[in-house]
Amino acid sequence: MLKETILCAILHGTGFAKLKSNVSLFRRGENKNMSNNHLLLISEEQSSDSKIYNWFSKQDFCQTQCCVPSEVSQHLEQRVDLILCDTGEDVSISLELLYLGKQQAPEVPFLIVSQTSDVATAVAAMKQGADEFLVKPLQPESLVKLIKGYLQARQSRVAVEEQHGSSTARLGRYVGFETMVGATQVMQQLFERAQRVADTDSTVLITGESGTGKELLAEAIHRNSLRAEHPFVTINMAAVPEHLVESELFGHVKGSFTDASESRVGRFEAAHGGTLFIDEIGDFKLESQARLLRVLENHRVTLIGSNRDREVDVRVIAATSHPLQQMVQTGDFREDLFYRLNVVNLALPPLRERRDDIPVLVNFFLTQLCQDLKRDVPQLDPELEAWLRNGHWPGNIRQLRNCLESMLVLSREEVLTLADLPEMMNGGQLAAGQIAIPAGTRLEDLERTAIEQTLKRYRGNRTQSARSLGVSVRTLQRKLKAWGVMSDSRGNGQSEETAKLGLQGSGTISTSR
């Protein structure tokens, strides 16, 4: 009996609670016209051979499209309201498609139809975000009822969101995350995916170097979600002493350990109804990982020193600047927890990989900071602009913002120049013989930067620059050519391309002697 109950719960995805709420939503809007819903059926068979498709195409509560696995990605670019995946005996194909579905359309319910009732497989599917794991043979009536429940819940959510002017991504319109700047294609795509995932309760893993905006993105997801009215609670695992991690997260009762002079509510409970952002999840020790996994699976927390647990309704967004997958391989991070967290992955690129955003970010921060400092927005000297755009920025957006803030605080001039750069950035004007290398500079960037600075110093004269760099003119020409800089036929003097190159800023490296 117990086994049956467990299996039943597993087969119904996130459990009975969710199923019940769907059913009640269905009742509320029963009379609504549902025929505009789009169901995507993934099948190994062509549509004409698929019995399940033939059956669905005769139903009038939705419009059904059928496709083979290789066409799924293409279909997800169109409107889809529910995915039913039946890939025959090989469930691993369904799991791969589930991953794809959750990456491309996280808010769309994904139902797996399987021929096996193997519990381990069902658990694996649920961990990866499947909404249902249904075992054949299926009862048409129950299946229709289940699907209608999902579709109705989805319709109701869209209606609520439209009423509140919230997300409309699924209708083909994209509303940006106002607090975040990013005009490049990579950021626009990321915002779009984040907007879509905001509509769901899926766990999200945000990856990216320090200062790329992981916390800001997590908060934007929360603000765009139906949980927005509830708390957004953060915890940075790197900042909490190891022995206090569990008590911070799960809370403790008075006297449960030496320093526990009072009972304390943990961050999970504090985030009830809202979102918990766990930063630097890679710093979590293995024992605590097991406990976190249990909370994510059961939605219940047990305070340290107590044997009573409490239900929590919390959406978790985790972030890491460490390569978690590698940590899984080395045994430093639990594989099951990794998959539980990585239902949707949002990867923030480093600033140096989206340089076109730098001018937009600079304007954004200058305006914001000048408002705070109650001063007029200064102009930027073109050389400084170029320097900012071409900097390496190992500290990413945080470093860019701090750099601008420091200049604005220290200079009241109407035009900011390279000379106003904070001392630690050096403005490309290091004392004679100095070279400063910011943490995170790649070797290939180092070489290019050194060459750029030297050419700039010798006003584009390649003979003098090559001599200064201790290489032949031919070697220098070869490198410039490889970087797409046209060769200067005069061998010296200042070609247009060299002049351009010479003007480029270059982090904090200088070859001055």
Ligand SMILES: Nc1ncnc2c1ncn2[C@@H]1O[C@H](COP(=O)(O)OP(=O)(O)OP(=O)(O)O)[C@@H](O)[C@H]1O
């Ligand atoms: N796209 C963006 N638009 C505007 N400001 C941004 C953007 N991304 C980040 N910032 C700003 O940059 C700073 C760093 O952002 P945030 O703390 O979110 O980064 P992080 O990746 O979480 O850093 P860490 O890993 O060190 O905690 C903040 O001041 C944030 O407001």
